[in-house]
Amino acid sequence: MKDICPICEAKREIVNIVFPEVFKIRGEDIEVESSCLKCLTCNSIFDDPLADDDSVSKAYREYRRRHGMVQPDELKRFRIKYNLTQSELSEILGWGVATLHRYENGSLQTAEHDKELKSAMEPHNLLQLIYENPDALSEDKKKRVIEELQKEEQETFSKEELKHVGAL
Numbered sequence: 001m002k003d004i005c006p007i008c009e010a011k012r013e014i015v016n017i018v019f020p021e022v023f024k025i026r027g028e029d030i031e032v033e034s035s036c037l038k039c040l041t042c043n044s045i046f047d048d049p050l051a052d053d054d055s056v057s058k059a060y061r062e063y064r065r066r067h068g069m070v071q072p073d074e075l076k077r078f079r080i081k082y083n084l085t086q087s088e089l090s091e092i093l094g095w096g097v098a099t100l101h102r103y104e105n106g107s108l109q110t111a112e113h114d115k116e117l118k119s120a121m122e123p124h125n126l127l128q129l130i131y132e133n134p135d136a137l138s139e140d141k142k143k144r145v146i147e148e149l150q151k152e153e154q155e156t157f158s159k160e161e162l163k164h165v166g167a168l
């Protein structure tokens with residue numbers, strides 16, 4: 001493809017190069033496919049500004065997949081589902097808001113935080129956390145989220161009951 005080479009500062013023939021890259025993450029080798037761009041005129045190699053994920057984020061994603069950890073988009077979906085802001089959810093979890101922000105943006109969570117997060121993603125446990133941190137949400141929001149969670153919890157229970165009698 002013809003594109004601007006940042007080194008030549010002119011339109012050049014640019015090719016995409018894909019290569020394996022290994023990252024050591026918490027003592028584990030994680031290989032991902034990295035890509036970069038190369039200008040065929042000056043032979044310079046540079047990052048693809050349009051690449052959706054950088055290589056480190058890709059490696060973290062793979063590490064989380066291997067260890068069954070929560071991915072950033074799952075965390076974000078969970079928060080949005082209850083219409084919570086980052087600061088509200090971090091209050092509920094007892095984390096700093098910067099921590100939650102980093103996790104949603106691709107930082108690798110600690111194993112401890114991952115455990116807490118998975119637990120909080122269960123309606124019953126999230127309810128418990130909201131009761132334990134009564135100031136995390138405004139009264140209106142708390143009422144609405146609690147109602148939603150109770151409804152969800154009931155639905156889970158009735159499904160389990162149906163399974164019990166063999167209806168599902």
Ligand SMILES: [Zn+2]
Nearest residue numbers: 005008039042
């Ligand atoms: Zn060039």
